[in-house]
Amino acid sequence: MKDIIIQLTQKELRVRYKHLSLGYLWSIANxxxxxxxxxxxxxxxxxVKIENFPIFLISALFPWQxxxxxxxxxxxxxxxxxxLIKKVNFPxxxxxxxxxxxxxxHFLASLPIIVLFLFIFDKSPTLDWILGIPLLCLIQLMxxxxxxxxxxxxNLFFRDLERLIQIGMTFLFYSxxxxxxxxMVPKEYQQLIVLNPVAPLxxxxxxxxxxxxxxxxxxGISMVWASIVLVLGQLVYNKLSWRFAEIL
Amino acid sequence: xxxxxxxxxxxxxxxxxxxxxxxFKNLLFNLPKALKEMKSAKxxxxxxxxxxxxxxxCVAFIGRNGAGKSTTLGLIAQVLKPxxxxxxxxxxxxxxxxxxxxxxxxxxxxxxIELNGVLLGLTRKEVKEKMNxxxxxxxLGDFINHPIRTxxxxxxxxxxxxxxxxxxPVILLIDEVLSVGDGKxxxxxxxxxxxxxxxxxxxxxxxxxxxxxxxICSRVIWIENHRIKMDAPAEEVLTEYKKHYCL
Numbered sequence: 001m002k003d004i005i006i007q008l009t010q011k012e013l014r015v016r017y018k019h020l021s022l023g024y025l026w027s028i029a030n031x032x033x034x035x036x037x038x039x040x041x042x043x044x045x046x047x048v049k050i051e052n053f054p055i056f057l058i059s060a061l062f063p064w065q066x067x068x069x070x071x072x073x074x075x076x077x078x079x080x081x082x083x084l085i086k087k088v089n090f091p092x093x094x095x096x097x098x099x100x101x102x103x104x105x106h107f108l109a110s111l112p113i114i115v116l117f118l119f120i121f122d123k124s125p126t127l128d129w130i131l132g133i134p135l136l137c138l139i140q141l142m143x144x145x146x147x148x149x150x151x152x153x154x155n156l157f158f159r160d161l162e163r164l165i166q167i168g169m170t171f172l173f174y175s176x177x178x179x180x181x182x183x184m185v186p187k188e189y190q191q192l193i194v195l196n197p198v199a200p201l202x203x204x205x206x207x208x209x210x211x212x213x214x215x216x217x218x219x220g221i222s223m224v225w226a227s228i229v230l231v232l233g234q235l236v237y238n239k240l241s242w243r244f245a246e247i248l
Numbered sequence: 249x250x251x252x253x254x255x256x257x258x259x260x261x262x263x264x265x266x267x268x269x270x271x272f273k274n275l276l277f278n279l280p281k282a283l284k285e286m287k288s289a290k291x292x293x294x295x296x297x298x299x300x301x302x303x304x305x306c307v308a309f310i311g312r313n314g315a316g317k318s319t320t321l322g323l324i325a326q327v328l329k330p331x332x333x334x335x336x337x338x339x340x341x342x343x344x345x346x347x348x349x350x351x352x353x354x355x356x357x358x359x360x361i362e363l364n365g366v367l368l369g370l371t372r373k374e375v376k377e378k379m380n381x382x383x384x385x386x387x388l389g390d391f392i393n394h395p396i397r398t399x400x401x402x403x404x405x406x407x408x409x410x411x412x413x414x415x416x417p418v419i420l421l422i423d424e425v426l427s428v429g430d431g432k433x434x435x436x437x438x439x440x441x442x443x444x445x446x447x448x449x450x451x452x453x454x455x456x457x458x459x460x461x462x463x464i465c466s467r468v469i470w471i472e473n474h475r476i477k478m479d480a481p482a483e484e485v486l487t488e489y490k491k492h493y494c495l
Contacts (some may be wrong), residue, residue, distance in 0.1 A: 007366040087345050090368045148369040245327040
């Protein structure tokens, strides 16, 4: 099992970087490019009043990108591995797991950038990171894996899902406090943020990276969401996985 | 002798999925009709199939295209599940299905071997130890370090067979693929299969080449119209089969 996970992860990384001459740099360049874009729009053009905007932005954007990438490839996780699924019998959910782990590795590889930005803005990592990062990684792994498993399974049967995901992710992005702060939301709507499965997690990441503390309240809520999504994804997968080889 | 593969009253049908993959729109606008079609529109690939394969037996499935042979192998490899009846398999299955070998076109031969071996239940270390043997057997030379999208179908078969032949198979499944290898390599494969036979490996293959079947297999199961038409020693079935199709 351990060997399958390592081998599949290697495979994904190889496939992803095979044709790219800059290879691994892209895992950092991609989120930074988005950061630059949002910085220009929200800080320079719209003049949002948030201090230290660059570090404010990437402290939430980097974890968001992990989530968005893993969920975004969801429709293709099983579809893109059709030859594997049709030829050998192995636990197929590992494909989902590996897809998410891979994006987690990219996220971890981008952490030095966050530290660098902290220093630029006269801040520094705190001791809370030692517990906070593994804990939040675990929660995000559960949540993202649950989403990916659900989407990749359903997409085999309803290919339209792929389109819906693209729209859904845009909605989700703008209803998650990445480019804005939760406190900018009018008071009467702030409570609603807990209905967004990703928002509590992203808020927790930002509090950890930017403000240096573990926000137990939001971590608790994101843990609940992660568990719900994980169970839902696994249930759907268990119900339908035996039909994968015949539908592909 | 213990049974390694047991089918009892197996029926396998495929829903005709295009009704669903037609998308949400079709589904929503014709909901009752769509649901009814989903339940009724089926293609039955196998109907009430029962057989029993003992350890060390070498069995071939013959029959016309679309008779259900590949579905049978899929069921043994446990990538498919029966709708009715039960399939019991004891022992690790090494399947070579659907033009074997390749798992990802962008991976090289070596990388595909690693992935294949691990997915078939070996550890990474074991695969590494056998790597040289596998590469030698495949005779792919420098191509082994090239992406397999550059391979011909014969080369893919070489890759696929070389891998499963070196992974200590217990039950070997081979689906027609050998026919695309060149003569010399086919010889090599049959030699290897003869070795396996002597070692007591159970082999199950689908083939259209009657002469190859004659050489390797002691038993043949003839599938026609999704049912077993004949299940007997190779000579008997092949004689009947030839007569039936005037070969």
